[in-house]
Amino acid sequence: MSNIQKKIKKRLRGFFQDPNKCWLWDGSKAGNGYGVLSFYKRQYYSHRASYRLFFGPIPNGMCVLHSCDNPACWNPNHLSLGTQKENVHDMIRKNRSKQGGAKGMRNSKCKFSDDTVKKIRIDFENGLTSRDLRAAYGISAAQLYRITRYQARIL
Numbered sequence: 001m002s003n004i005q006k007k008i009k010k011r012l013r014g015f016f017q018d019p020n021k022c023w024l025w026d027g028s029k030a031g032n033g034y035g036v037l038s039f040y041k042r043q044y045y046s047h048r049a050s051y052r053l054f055f056g057p058i059p060n061g062m063c064v065l066h067s068c069d070n071p072a073c074w075n076p077n078h079l080s081l082g083t084q085k086e087n088v089h090d091m092i093r094k095n096r097s098k099q100g101g102a103k104g105m106r107n108s109k110c111k112f113s114d115d116t117v118k119k120i121r122i123d124f125e126n127g128l129t130s131r132d133l134r135a136a137y138g139i140s141a142a143q144l145y146r147i148t149r150y151q152a153r154i155l
């Protein structure tokens, strides 16, 4: 374990909570709901930092998935590795079961195809900014917010 990891672990220790519950990140959060840990002028996602501490390095291109529905959770018992694709599917599946299905294309107000919505979400997950996405898809900020947070168009 590197020196910096030891330091992060030391800092995190004070926050450890019930191993069976979600550990909700108390600090700042990214727009996507993930906890953000600032450390020596660098920022880390709290769930990814947690995974590295408890399980080791995250292979290139892999995501840390939540078995719970909380992007702000950093309980290592709720974290596992997966691809970007699995991550998106995982979120979609959970949202669908949580909300009991959604109307998607059947909604007459719907302007975007399911494929477009999927693409928007993937681009967003890959770090495209809100401004880029609005320009690329001609989408409003409010719509973008709902789509990227899975509040609209559950596929």
Ligand SMILES: [Zn+2]
Pocket: 021, 022, 023, 066, 068, 069, 070, 073, 074, 075, 078
């Ligand atoms: Zn959790």
